[in-house]
Amino acid sequence: MVKYIVKRVLFGVITAFVVASLTFFIMNLVPGGPFLAEKAVTPQAQAAMEAKYGLDKPLFVQYLTYMGDLLHGDMGMSLKKRGFTVNDIIRNKFPVSARLGGLAVLVAVFFGVPLGSVAAYHRGKIVDNIIIVFSTAGIAIPSFLSSTLLMYVLSVKLKLLPSLGLDDPVSYIMPVAALALYPTSYIARLMRSSMLDVIGQDYMRTARAKGVSTFKAIFKHALRNAILPVVTYLGPLLASLMTGSFIIEKIFTIPGLGHEFVSAIPSRDYPLIMGTTIFLACFIILMNVIVDIAYAFIDPRIKLK
Amino acid sequence: MDTKKNPLSMQLNVDDFVPATADEKESLVIMRESVGFWKDGFRRFRKNRIAMTAFVVVVVIIILAFIVPVFYPYAYEEQMKGSERLGPMEYSEKEIERMEAGESVFPHFLGTDQNGRDYTIRVLVGARVSMTVGIIASVLILIIGSVYGAVAGYFGGKTDMIMMRIVDVLYTIPDVLIIILLAQVLKFPLQNLSKVPGFGWITALGPNMVSMFLVFALLYWVGMARIVRGQIMVLKQNEYVTAAKALGATNGRIIKKHLITNCIGTLIVTTTLQIPSSIFTESFLSFLGLGVQAPMPSLGSLASNALNGLQTYPEKLFAPAFMIFVIILSFNLLGDGLRDAFDPKMKR
Numbered sequence: 001m002v003k004y005i006v007k008r009v010l011f012g013v014i015t016a017f018v019v020a021s022l023t024f025f026i027m028n029l030v031p032g033g034p035f036l037a038e039k040a041v042t043p044q045a046q047a048a049m050e051a052k053y054g055l056d057k058p059l060f061v062q063y064l065t066y067m068g069d070l071l072h073g074d075m076g077m078s079l080k081k082r083g084f085t086v087n088d089i090i091r092n093k094f095p096v097s098a099r100l101g102g103l104a105v106l107v108a109v110f111f112g113v114p115l116g117s118v119a120a121y122h123r124g125k126i127v128d129n130i131i132i133v134f135s136t137a138g139i140a141i142p143s144f145l146s147s148t149l150l151m152y153v154l155s156v157k158l159k160l161l162p163s164l165g166l167d168d169p170v171s172y173i174m175p176v177a178a179l180a181l182y183p184t185s186y187i188a189r190l191m192r193s194s195m196l197d198v199i200g201q202d203y204m205r206t207a208r209a210k211g212v213s214t215f216k217a218i219f220k221h222a223l224r225n226a227i228l229p230v231v232t233y234l235g236p237l238l239a240s241l242m243t244g245s246f247i248i249e250k251i252f253t254i255p256g257l258g259h260e261f262v263s264a265i266p267s268r269d270y271p272l273i274m275g276t277t278i279f280l281a282c283f284i285i286l287m288n289v290i291v292d293i294a295y296a297f298i299d300p301r302i303k304l305k
Numbered sequence: 306m307d308t309k310k311n312p313l314s315m316q317l318n319v320d321d322f323v324p325a326t327a328d329e330k331e332s333l334v335i336m337r338e339s340v341g342f343w344k345d346g347f348r349r350f351r352k353n354r355i356a357m358t359a360f361v362v363v364v365v366i367i368i369l370a371f372i373v374p375v376f377y378p379y380a381y382e383e384q385m386k387g388s389e390r391l392g393p394m395e396y397s398e399k400e401i402e403r404m405e406a407g408e409s410v411f412p413h414f415l416g417t418d419q420n421g422r423d424y425t426i427r428v429l430v431g432a433r434v435s436m437t438v439g440i441i442a443s444v445l446i447l448i449i450g451s452v453y454g455a456v457a458g459y460f461g462g463k464t465d466m467i468m469m470r471i472v473d474v475l476y477t478i479p480d481v482l483i484i485i486l487l488a489q490v491l492k493f494p495l496q497n498l499s500k501v502p503g504f505g506w507i508t509a510l511g512p513n514m515v516s517m518f519l520v521f522a523l524l525y526w527v528g529m530a531r532i533v534r535g536q537i538m539v540l541k542q543n544e545y546v547t548a549a550k551a552l553g554a555t556n557g558r559i560i561k562k563h564l565i566t567n568c569i570g571t572l573i574v575t576t577t578l579q580i581p582s583s584i585f586t587e588s589f590l591s592f593l594g595l596g597v598q599a600p601m602p603s604l605g606s607l608a609s610n611a612l613n614g615l616q617t618y619p620e621k622l623f624a625p626a627f628m629i630f631v632i633i634l635s636f637n638l639l640g641d642g643l644r645d646a647f648d649p650k651m652k653r
Contacts (some may be wrong), residue, residue: 142588
């Protein structure tokens with residue numbers, strides 16, 4: 001067990017390192033620099049700026065310096081938002097994205113799991129068909145469409161909800177709903193098929209034969225086993241929600257980390273691009289590691305290798 | 306005929322020696338036609354009503370996206386002065402004059418955009434762009450993923466270990482982050498490359514589209530590689546592989562002729578299901594403004610542009626949105642149907 005965890009964590013660290021190096025070199029492949037866009041900069045001033053941020057040194061030296069600083073947890077200063085360190089920006093913006101993503105995960109699990117189980121329980125009946133139709137449609141709608149359509153109906157037409165920002169709790173409804181639509185549908189489908197597998201198992205027949213009610217058999221005996229694929233899906237789900245929220249943040253003008261990342265790329269704010277990529281990547285990798293380890297705890301049949 | 310006779314009697318029943326009638330002959334000769342892999346699969350596929358409907362829808366969309374624009378009276382980048390921002394089925398003043406003069410004017414079914422471009426053709430060409438990206442990206446993924454997976458699965462041992470660790474690392478890399486980054490980065494080198502003779506086709510496709518292919522090719526083959534590797538590991542235990550080896554077949558030939566051909570079902574299904582997910586990512590990138598370049602439309606960029614005028618021109622959003630939805634949905638259902646038909650073991 002310990003060996004497995006160590007191995008898994010080590011692997012995560014390697015991946016994070018690969019991501020960091022990849023991002024660094026890819027980013028520097030782009031011609032042009034962060035200070036070219038500003039017109040009123042003389043060559044001397046530009047050279048001075050580049051010297052200040054160490055951009056005049058050879059690429060490999062820059063890389064070593066950056067990686068060294070990164071090990072100390074220092075991600076440098078933002079080039080465009082003067083006076084802010086990348087760490088500051090992440091500290092301010094990440095909670096917004098995380099709250100949004102976290103709520104969406106909760107919504108997806110709380111709706112997806114029961115919907116899938118109910119569909120499996122009523123297999124072939126009308127309830128099952130309705131759930132199948134909706135979950136199939138749900139995975140065919142990209143989040144930017146669901147959010148714009150929601151916005152059109154709920155704020156433009158009915159004027160029920162505010163369309164922009166995250167100022168009060170009500171304004172969370174639309175972004176979270178838009179973000180959760182895909183994973184809810186996906187989890188419902190996953191849950192339905194794994195529940196159907198489990199319902200066919202011998203121990204379910206035994207439970208029924210002992211006189212356990214169908215409801216209890218499904219939600220107590222079967223659910224525990226059927227939920228395993230959903231647990232594995234949580235890792236990739238978190239990843240997709242953290243990145244899927246880029247669009248949601250753009251549409252609803254939410255000041256989150258995704259927004260920062262997307263706008264940092266065209267402006268060549270190198271440290272901010274590096275910082276946000278590495279931070280999000282590490283977060284996603286960490287979540288995957290935790291899910292993998294949790295999976296092994298939940299299902300003792302899984303042999304850890 | 307069961308009249309009790311003396312069991313020792315040699316007397317035979319004459320009826321047994323009558324020549325067979327044509328009917329009887331036929332019933333013996335024509336056994337059931339042998340059902341091969343493809344035939345069996347297609348038979349199962351045809352019975353699946355949902356999948357057949359999805360297939361028809363896909364064909365209709367392909368006709369709409371690839372053939373109809375060729376004959377359409379408007380071009381997607383054609384700007385008509387005076388016909389800006391028309392609603393569905395509306396005509397501009399000039400066009401009404403022309404119609405009164407007796408000319409026939411082709412209607413703008415979905416109106417025009419802020420530059421006076423016919424919106425119907427833009428949605429159709431947008432669908433073409435999205436489908437092209439989806440299909441080419443999936444084929445690239447199919448080629449890279451299946452070759453990589455087959456090599457890893459066939460050789461096994463250390464080769465497999467190293468190759469699969471690389472896959473593991475690529476798998477955990479948050480793809481969207483890298484895709485957004487690469488889409489930005491590759492734009493400039495590709496623009497330069499397109500000026501080099503022999504690479505002119507890049508301009509024809511648009512550097513952004515090529516960079517999108519590269520991005521997909523670089524990152525998304527890992528899922529395919531894993532699936533193929535799993536299949537090959539099972540298939541290589543078969544006797545015919547041993548036989549081929551004994552006959553002196555090279556490794557390349559065994560992989561190509563025996564192993565890949567035997568997991569063709571999985572390959573078809575995975576590729577079909579890859580198409581909608583590539584379209585998904587393409588529309589996502591275009592929506593963020595990192596996709597194909599103007600004036601070339603893509604469904605994602607059309608939806609993104611429509612967002613600003615949501616209050617006044619909601620139909621400009623609904624049209625591309627509906628198109629994306631139908632394309633992704635029908636490809637998903639088609640893929641599911643193909644999986645049920647050709648790959649019963651993968652059935653979930």
